[in-house]
Amino acid sequence: MSATPAPATPASDDRLIVALDVPNALQGLALTEQLGDAVSFYKIGLGMLTGGGLALANELKQEHGKRIFLDMKLFDIGNTVENAVRGLTQFDLDFLTVHGDPHVVRAAKEGASGKDLKILAVTILTSLNRDDLDAGLIKPGDVQELAIERAAKAFEAGADGIIASPQEAALIRALPQAKGRLIVTPGVRPAGADLGDQKRVATPANAISDGVDHIVVGRPIYRAEDPRTAAQAILDEMRSAQATTPNRP
Numbered sequence: 001m002s003a004t005p006a007p008a009t010p011a012s013d014d015r016l017i018v019a020l021d022v023p024n025a026l027q028g029l030a031l032t033e034q035l036g037d038a039v040s041f042y043k044i045g046l047g048m049l050t051g052g053g054l055a056l057a058n059e060l061k062q063e064h065g066k067r068i069f070l071d072m073k074l075f076d077i078g079n080t081v082e083n084a085v086r087g088l089t090q091f092d093l094d095f096l097t098v099h100g101d102p103h104v105v106r107a108a109k110e111g112a113s114g115k116d117l118k119i120l121a122v123t124i125l126t127s128l129n130r131d132d133l134d135a136g137l138i139k140p141g142d143v144q145e146l147a148i149e150r151a152a153k154a155f156e157a158g159a160d161g162i163i164a165s166p167q168e169a170a171l172i173r174a175l176p177q178a179k180g181r182l183i184v185t186p187g188v189r190p191a192g193a194d195l196g197d198q199k200r201v202a203t204p205a206n207a208i209s210d211g212v213d214h215i216v217v218g219r220p221i222y223r224a225e226d227p228r229t230a231a232q233a234i235l236d237e238m239r240s241a242q243a244t245t246p247n248r249p
Contacts (some may be wrong), residue, residue, distance in 0.1 A: 019218030034235030085111025126187030166202030173211030
């Protein structure tokens, strides 16, 4: 008599990127172990850079087969950005962020030449509103309109995708320049979740239905009593009837 097969484990969905915004690589690795095969894509940002972030990126990629988004938001003169990106390609990353200024995007693309690394341009941080832009002496205008304008210019400079608020996603997806490009959005919160420092947010289902390719979620998962259950609830919502837009290649 043959053994009863084990129940199938649902395939992970790389549209969900979990932000490992914890102090160091050891805590980051512990979180990925809790999440197990439910999550296949992780973001590592500046907050963990001095806590072993690059080593963790390499371990997750090479030993665990995970996809890695390195969120550095690089900004400098073109030559410096190009050299920095060229150096980072040794880590076999999937996504890397730079600021959306055209000269930065062009330099980053040159640094990533010949590699599979996708360069994502930051439009306007989802934690900022018009008051913040005024304080930073950013030109007048509606935040949404400025984000869309920056997205168009980043695409024209060669960006593989952009980082934007989910509130701008549908309008950016409608841009002619957005065809075949990625839209990745932080600022995604399940209904009823604490917004934290995010000011321009949407639910996972709404973000996907508006044309977002990947959502980035941190605190609602890593601060949850059961991170895997929290991640699974977000995945379930992303696959619900409300979220009708499929992931783009």
